[in-house]
Amino acid sequence: MTIQLRAVNKSFMVSGRSRRPLYRELMNVHSRQRREGAREVLKSIDLEIEKGSRVAVIGRNGAGKSTLLRVMAGIYKPNSGKVRVDGRVCCFLEPGAGVAPALSVRDNVFLYASLAGLSYRETKKSLPKILEFCSLSGQEYTWVEHLSFGLQQRLFMSILLETMRLKRAEVFLFDEFLMGVDQSFRNRVEDALTRFPSAAQIVLHASHDHELMLRTCPQAILIDGGTIRRYGATGEVLDLYRQEMGAE
Amino acid sequence: MSWRHFLYVLYQTTRASFLTQEKNSSLGLIWHLLNPILMTAVLFTVFSNVESLRKIDHYQLFILIGLIHYNFFINSTTRSSSYFLTSRSLILNTTVPLELLVLRQTCVEGLTLFIEVMLVLVLGIFMGAKFGSALLAYPIVFFGILALSLGASLFLCGLVVFLSDLNYIWGLLCRMLFFITPVFFSPEVVGEGMARIVIQMNPLTGLIWLAREALLYGGPIDLAHASQALLGPFLVLILGGMLFHAVKPKIPDYI
Secondary structure, X not given: OOEEEEEEXXXXXXXXXXXXXXXXXXXXXXXXXXXXXXXXXXXXXXXXXXXXXXXXXXXXXXXXXXXXXXXXXXOOOOOEEEEEEOOOEEEEOXXXXXXXXXXXXXXXXXXXXXXXXXXXXXXXXXXXXXXXXXXXXXXXXXXXXHOOHHHHHHHHHHHHHHHHHOOOOOEEEEEOOOOOOOHHXXXXXXXXXXXXXXXXXXXXEEOOOHHHHHHHOOEEEEXXXXXXXXXXXXXXXXXXXXXXXXXX | OOHHHHHHHHHHHHHHHHHHHHHOOOOOOHHHHHHHHHHHHHHHHHHOOOHHHHOOOOHHHHHHHHXXXXXXXXXXXXXXXXXXXXXXXXXXXXXXXXXXXHHHHHHHHHHHHHXXXXXXXXXXXXXXXXXXXXXXXXXXXXXHHHHHHHHHHHHHHHXXXXXXXXXXXXXXXXXXXXXXXXXXXXXXXXXXXXXXXXHHHOHHHHHHHHHHHHHHHOOOOOHHHHHHHHXXXXXXXXXXXXXXXXXXXXXXXXX
């Protein structure tokens, strides 16, 4: 067992940090009342994911997919329930979070790889492979801000796949990581995702790209309104999801 | 995350912040030297005619040492809290320890302080400052002020997520702090009384005194005095760390 969630609930206070001046808050009592209370995003989640699983996380917008991944990553603490994750987590929930666009590709490889869990020596050794995988060989000293969105995505994804290949983390959490990349890179990533993960690693992937999910993840979770509706074979879960979407 | 990897990530993030900061200005590193020199020139011009201040040995360097340490504290605390708020994407999408984001800014400003101290040493050589064994005590000041700034930054970053106006309040407090920090005067100048007590209670006072003894007057440094100067900063570090640790689980929910 590597990931275990028991009766996990997660809610957010609607009236979080005040983003308006204090005097406006005081003047507008009605609006203050409206913002009170909590919004439940995950409700009584029970989930067990075994080592070696590749799991797609499927659901409509706002269903709680990203929150579920963040709870697994330990970013959000659940309001109640227990989360147990054995092993190091590496996540790619927003492309390029933490990068320095004003610096070179090389600098960013070292920076992003350090956040992903690679040491200096490992990164130095893997640098040519990473650049080759994302087709940026020869552009080591180009500023990242000068790369297109798609190329930036390629770069960050290549670093994470290298982390996977080197087995520097046991759990990989992705959220729509192939947005903006072309078909040739997609094929390369799909191939890597089927070859790289070892039997000890788990890959969870939230996406609306159902074809990709079918090809790369044998299992899927359908999440709706903060609860898990189904956890099973991807084909079946997708059928259920399509039926429900069609019924609306 | 192991300590070794924590330090490596800290190095990478500090380096990236420092280089990005440098890249966003034409003069780059030179600003770190120009800023305190120009401010020292202004303060020296204004206050060197005051009878009680004129008697201070090497008054220019006296001001410069006070100023760089005061600036370090102000810049590291204010920038830590504003960068922490703008690091939302990093906080919500990676597993990077939150303390590292605070420490990163303290380290970036620490590099600036290091460069400024080098400037003081060079100027000290030309102006006949008394360097001696006391210079060896300077690392204590350096780590003391790092501890003080980190403690205050942890305190601010822990609270600014919940209280948006805290940055404005802190900005105001920093301006007030300038007048109770012996940057261009020595505490003896204000005489006895309430003002003196307030100045002595300021944790920057002891550190700046220690820095001047080490970098300018060549000591000797009284051990009791030095330990007293370090007590405040480490107390602030412990309290800031405790507060940050207490609110840390709630930060991603509110940021």
